[in-house]
Amino acid sequence: MRAIKILSAVGLTVAAMFALGPEAAERRLPEPVMEPPEASGGVLVVDLVDGSTPADLESIGALIETDLEWVHPLAEDEALASGEVASYAAAMAALAGHPLVEVVESEVMLEALGYPNDPMFERQWNMQAIGAPAAWSGSARGAGVVVAVVDTGVTRVEDLEGTSLLEGASFVPGVTSAADDQGHGTHVAGTIAQTTNNGLGVTGVAPDATILPVKVLSAQGFGSSAWIAAGIDYAVDEGASVINLSLGGGYSAVIHTAIKKARAQGVVVVAAAGNSGRRGVGYPGALEETIGVSAIGPDGSLAPYSSYGKGVDIAAPGGDKRRPNGGILQNTVDGRGGHHYAEYQGTSMATPHVAGAAAVLLSEGIPSEAAERILLRTAEGAGWNEQYGNGTLNLASALGLTATQHNLYRFLLGGLFALLITQLADTRVGFRLTTSAVASSVAGGVFFLASAPLPESVLTQLLIHPLLEWPGVVIGPGWMHFPLWLSAALPVGIGFTLGAFGPTRALAAGLACGVAAHLFHGAATGTLEPWWLPTAMATSWLAVNGALAIVIGMGLAGAQHIEERGGE
Amino acid sequence: MTWTGVLQRVDVGPGAWRLVLGDGSTLGLYGAVPAELNEKRVVVRGQVLDGVGIGMVGGALVQVESVEAC
Numbered sequence: 001m002r003a004i005k006i007l008s009a010v011g012l013t014v015a016a017m018f019a020l021g022p023e024a025a026e027r028r029l030p031e032p033v034m035e036p037p038e039a040s041g042g043v044l045v046v047d048l049v050d051g052s053t054p055a056d057l058e059s060i061g062a063l064i065e066t067d068l069e070w071v072h073p074l075a076e077d078e079a080l081a082s083g084e085v086a087s088y089a090a091a092m093a094a095l096a097g098h099p100l101v102e103v104v105e106s107e108v109m110l111e112a113l114g115y116p117n118d119p120m121f122e123r124q125w126n127m128q129a130i131g132a133p134a135a136w137s138g139s140a141r142g143a144g145v146v147v148a149v150v151d152t153g154v155t156r157v158e159d160l161e162g163t164s165l166l167e168g169a170s171f172v173p174g175v176t177s178a179a180d181d182q183g184h185g186t187h188v189a190g191t192i193a194q195t196t197n198n199g200l201g202v203t204g205v206a207p208d209a210t211i212l213p214v215k216v217l218s219a220q221g222f223g224s225s226a227w228i229a230a231g232i233d234y235a236v237d238e239g240a241s242v243i244n245l246s247l248g249g250g251y252s253a254v255i256h257t258a259i260k261k262a263r264a265q266g267v268v269v270v271a272a273a274g275n276s277g278r279r280g281v282g283y284p285g286a287l288e289e290t291i292g293v294s295a296i297g298p299d300g301s302l303a304p305y306s307s308y309g310k311g312v313d314i315a316a317p318g319g320d321k322r323r324p325n326g327g328i329l330q331n332t333v334d335g336r337g338g339h340h341y342a343e344y345q346g347t348s349m350a351t352p353h354v355a356g357a358a359a360v361l362l363s364e365g366i367p368s369e370a371a372e373r374i375l376l377r378t379a380e381g382a383g384w385n386e387q388y389g390n391g392t393l394n395l396a397s398a399l400g401l402t403a404t405q406h407n408l409y410r411f412l413l414g415g416l417f418a419l420l421i422t423q424l425a426d427t428r429v430g431f432r433l434t435t436s437a438v439a440s441s442v443a444g445g446v447f448f449l450a451s452a453p454l455p456e457s458v459l460t461q462l463l464i465h466p467l468l469e470w471p472g473v474v475i476g477p478g479w480m481h482f483p484l485w486l487s488a489a490l491p492v493g494i495g496f497t498l499g500a501f502g503p504t505r506a507l508a509a510g511l512a513c514g515v516a517a518h519l520f521h522g523a524a525t526g527t528l529e530p531w532w533l534p535t536a537m538a539t540s541w542l543a544v545n546g547a548l549a550i551v552i553g554m555g556l557a558g559a560q561h562i563e564e565r566g567g568e
Numbered sequence: 569m570t571w572t573g574v575l576q577r578v579d580v581g582p583g584a585w586r587l588v589l590g591d592g593s594t595l596g597l598y599g600a601v602p603a604e605l606n607e608k609r610v611v612v613r614g615q616v617l618d619g620v621g622i623g624m625v626g627g628a629l630v631q632v633e634s635v636e637a638c
Contacts, residue, residue, distance in 0.1 A: 217622060282626075
């Protein structure tokens, strides 16, 4: 009977915990520091001054004793080159202060910071502005999330070759294919999920997201309300979790109804504020059910063409072509049967940044309503105003808050598991409290110290991260996904060693409960992705190992009970 | 229907056309618009559309049938 009461209490508490909004503080993200990497040599990326000639390239290469080559033929205009060097430190020293050299960086260093090798990335000020590299450096890249681009269609141009792209459908009469006959839709799709880190072209916010092309706009860029509404309904039926609407006009009841239905299904609907340059947000961006997006330029101020006013929820980079490289650069069709890398500007371009960011959060296991709240709450700004809404999109901050929220849930879950099993085993209070403290710290890390003024060191990182994330800290990103690490192996090993002795048994029991909490949380949210295992098998793996870890914890608590009673 | 105003090419997305009417209100134009009439005073003949577009330059959307300088 007591066990049932405890289980009920735990169940209610966990349910309440998951219903909480994200209230936790933003986690600090490491500032990029440009220093020579630890590796002695490798691929060096050299950014020469624009207009540099092949002869310049050769002379620079001679200085560092390597054959420098343009990163990509299309990158020649940007004078971005790379070559293998024996020593990073020596090469960087040789080029320091050279008048033809703007930047020298190692490919390894850039990758570690989440910087991709796409040669035109340096022109994408917009990706830097929203903190997209913070997403790329981890696993938060939109995997498994379908984003519907309800637009002029999407064509698989060269820099969408590696992107997951569904067949989609057309709702424009007389047009059977969802391919793009205009250029707008492909550009928008590129901002969301351009193939990234492929050594080609440019990047997208959520490169692992799946794009669902929904053609509702003609080659002229216009679509009737009925086509749009049908396209939105289709996107929902096809499993889209995010719908991007880089379009607008007057109010339409049929479009509004379709969007309401999408929202009722938990779909995040993002829409452009409009390009009137005046007060007054267009529809559907002005609807309560959509995230209305205004546009900023490279300097962070509202772009001159952007509409503003009631209905703007957030601002995002839409470009300002009055400035050099001030537009949003993506790969799209050129209208002559080919493709090109084109700078566009508009709230149409701002909107997919938010859609991509939503996809990133959803891929981290955050429910849609919480994802929307996080995006708006972490936007940079001082309260709502009609130009920027809640502020400017910041994906890095949104991910920081997401990580904090996950850690909070795990922290509480680990402690609850420990309290439950030690209560059931009727151990002494000291054992219960120690086990719970260890379990919470193992499951969530001492995450609330992330904003404390601690020294920047590996030890600090280990302190604030959950135990199962330690390989990512010590070895490198991704290593925490080794399946044996995401299992009950460690609790079993510690259980039969430290758990055998009274003084260290609470540590072993707490570790088992903490690991169990993290594995269960990972199974429920999809935030743990053990290598080699398909999604369904990964969930089972995590759940079974979580259960095994709990059994280990129960066994240790039982052993403690016997020892305590035996000693009386 | 016909409208008289100043034709403007707006650099948003792949480009859009706007007609600025005498009272300062605007129309978003879709269809064939002669580029050489940019910034000229013109008469636009066309139909008001029920729908949305990529231009979003403000005001009602019009499917252009003809544009003539005046």
